[in-house]
Amino acid sequence: MNIFNSKSELKAFLIQQKEEGKTIGFVPTMGALHKGHLSLIKRAKKQNDITVVSIFVNPTQFDNKEDLEKYPQPLDNDIKLLKKVACDVLFTPSVNEIYADDIIAQKFDFDGLENQMEGRYRKGHFDGVGTIVKSLFEIVEPTVAYFGKKDFQQLQIIKKLAKKYHIPVKVKGRPIFREDDGLAMSSRNVRLTKEHREAAPFIYKTLKKAKKKFGTKNVNELEQWVEKQFKKQDLLELEYFTIADEETLQTPKVIESNKKYRAFIAVFAGDIRLIDNIGL
Structure with a gap:
């Protein structure tokens, strides 16, 4: 090399x-x-x-x-x-x-x-x-x-x-590479405490559940649902969860069948900031 x-x-x-x-x-x-x-x-x-x-x-x-x-x-x-x-x-x-x-x-x-x-x-x-x-x-x-x-x-x-x-x-x-428990691989993961590392897979689990609910709830309802899930989590603090058009990255008012959407999330595990996303 x-x-x-x-x-x-x-x-x-x-x-x-x-x-x-x-x-x-x-x-x-x-x-x-x-x-x-x-x-x-x-x-x-x-x-x-x-x-x-x-x-x-x-x-x-x-x-x-x-x-x-x-x-x-x-x-x-x-x-x-x-x-x-x-x-x-x-x-x-x-x-x-x-x-x-x-x-x-x-x-x-x-x-x-x-x-x-x-x-x-x-x-x-x-x-x-x-x-x-x-x-x-x-x-x-x-x-x-x-x-x-x-x-x-x-x-x-x-x-x-x-x-x-x-x-x-x-x-x-x-594609995103993930640990066996679903946490998105990141250089910052090595800085997580043992407790935060154990809690962090909740991020991807929530994204997967949000994907299943996409289409059955509107965007605002889904965002509120995710916020509620993180309020039950003492070790993780939600910074944002949003659904966006993959091309414009803007949150849609109405879901259109000919467009691709993705859910994006940012979460603090202590002072370590973790991001992830999933195609919908």
């Missing part, structure tokens, strides 16, 4: 690969890799000649400074995992390498996608996401980029980013 810390050295290496006609699959991550990340890498390897993984904890997408400081960064272990799945290239830039002396997010207009759900509760988050992903796309110039559907809103925003900025990359979403 080739490991690069420098943008210029990585670009020079990848230009050479492209001159040989090779396709490049790209998996951007913030490290603390789990099976979900590894599934993206395996898919990239199947569909491309060269697979590039980036590990970069991006400061401009954190609205909570403490969350940034505590974000797990087990780089040595990540490198071992990447070698096991035969990753070709790892890019691990420093903050200075990406931002130089100006750690500020670019401002983006994603046609309103950024104002829903996560954007409503985490001000500036998607400006930070757009800034780093656009920068990484410009450095790597991938053929295909792979993202997990756990961050479904982020996936839709990155598709919009590629379209609006005419970035010639195909953005693919891949």
Whole structure:
């Protein structure tokens, strides 16, 4: 596995690969890799000649400074995992390498996608996401980029980013990887206390029940039902539950049969914020 810390050295290496006609699959991550990340890498390897993984904890997408400081960064272990799945290239830039002396997010207009759900509760988050992903796309110039559907809103925003900025990359979403008890895999899960980890599968159980009720209750009734379920849970605090159109991410007034909908949820387990979603 080739490991690069420098943008210029990585670009020079990848230009050479492209001159040989090779396709490049790209998996951007913030490290603390789990099976979900590894599934993206395996898919990239199947569909491309060269697979590039980036590990970069991006400061401009954190609205909570403490969350940034505590974000797990087990780089040595990540490198071992990447070698096991035969990753070709790892890019691990420093903050200075990406931002130089100006750690500020670019401002983006994603046609309103950024104002829903996560954007409503985490001000500036998607400006930070757009800034780093656009920068990484410009450095790597991938053929295909792979993202997990756990961050479904982020996936839709990155598709919009590629379209609006005419970035010639195909953005693919891949299924959510879950623990045996249903909890969506996340780098933050390692920070859960034993009690919160035992309580956390309730999130997915509730989503599955909400999916069964979808169509028998209207959107407001379903949202109220979910709120009631979490009021019975001492260890989990619901931040939001919403149903949204998969394309616009807006909550529908009326359910239309020709559209796809998804339920989105954010929950605090202590001070750890967990998100999940399910297709309806």
